[in-house]
Amino acid sequence: MTISAQGRARTLLDAALPAPGEPRLLALSWLIKTVGSGLYLTTSTLFFTRVVGLPVHQVASGLTVAGVAALAGAVPLGKLADRFGPRRTYTGLLGVQFATMAALALARTFPVFLTLILVFLLAEQGSTAARGALVATVGEGVERVRLRAYLRVVTNVGVTIGAAASALVIQADTAAGYVALLWCTALTYPGAAVPLRWLRARETRPAEKAPRTGSGWQVLRDRRYAAVTLICGVLSLQAQVLSFAVPLWVLQHTEAPPALVSGIVAVNTVMVICLQIRFSRGAEDNRRAARMCRDSGIALFAACALVAFTGGMGGWPATVLLLLFAAALTFGELWLSAGSFGLSFSLAPEGMHGQYQGFFSLGRGAATAVAPALIAVLCLGDRPREGWLVLGALFAAAGAAAPLALRVPAPSLPTATVDGTRATR
Secondary structure, three states: OOHHHHHHHHHHHHHHOOOOOHHHHHHHHHHHHHHHHHHHHHHHHHHHHHHOOOOHHHHHHHHHHHHHHHHHHHHHHHHHHHHHOHHHHHHHHHHHHHHHHHHHOOOOOHHHHHHHHHHHHHHHHHHHHHHHHHHHHHOOOHHHHHHHHHHHHHHHHHHHHHHHHOHHHHHHOOHHHHHHHHHHHHHHHHHHHHHHHHOOOOOOOOOOOOOOOOOOOHHHHOHHHHHHHHHHHHHOHHHHHHHHHHHHHHHHHOOOOOOHHHHHHHHHHHHHHHHHHHHOOOOOOHHHHHHHHHHHHHHHHHHHHHHHOOOOOOHHHHHHHHHHHHHHHHHHHHHHHHHHHHHHHHOOOOOOHHHHHHHHHHHHHHHHHHHHHHHHHHHOOOOHHHHHHHHHHHHHHHHHHHHHHOOOOOOOOEEEOOOOOEEEO
């Protein structure tokens, strides 16, 4: 290879990767963790039912109860990241996830399963907040949004690798295989902590070292941030449309080939990997990020309108419409991810990204909790066409509200004056 060819190859590689140094270390850490997520997501239910021996309804109810209860830890654990630094907090929570995942491999009763999965999901909520604060440390403005977009791409790559690696274990369908895979999943958490050792020691201006900007629970008084969290939470229902509604809809309500379910997921994954970084450009500007959320609502409405008319449709017409639905749904996801990246960072005061990111995660967490019941009633019930259109209208309304949310006044933040008294700004 000539020197010029090597230079071009290096330029292309640099364009496809985060910036050298801390961003790449964080991306590597996240890749290792999401490979574990891919292993866990594809085999956990099989492990709990076939190895632990729990009935499906117990697994479902346990995951639901633990998931809802874990939401309560989002803001307090995020506040720990502000107090002790996001790198230290994130590393500690990865250790908790390793311990609980390893212990789950030995669980054989429902109470043990429920206790461990609750601790695991609490740590997951906290690690989400701490990771967001860590991103805020590594970059500022456009760098934060760009890095968050890279991590979104890495998520899809990592989960795909993990899911593919688990295929042989699922095919063998043995207890030993499932236990071994759970142990491998557990090891990805300390593996993800290793690259964090080379991040610089500065710990993103913990709240007590940053200029004092209000009470310790500032986010609970921020109506503008709460509005944006609610809007993005509603729009994030699209993730459950893909994972929960699509398989049941294709198999039970259309004449499209069952393999199309995998095709829709593949379209989504490839589009996110190829387009997320491009779609995130400019999201550091609040108004542009809000317009991205608005465009997300429009795209998701179009997706719901497309799928609404595939019920009972013949195989080929249904296949074409469902592939168009996959593209529209993914465009909505891309705009939502970009807009939410920008707003969740730029509307949070410096030194409080942990608690703000923890609060922001409540929107998606609540949507994940209510989505199966909501989608089942609207889209998989007796009047599915009307239900899909109602869901689409909900997406469109939420998106339209995003630019309006920026008009909500931000709370006044007290700051220290020269003589040590407090003033507001």
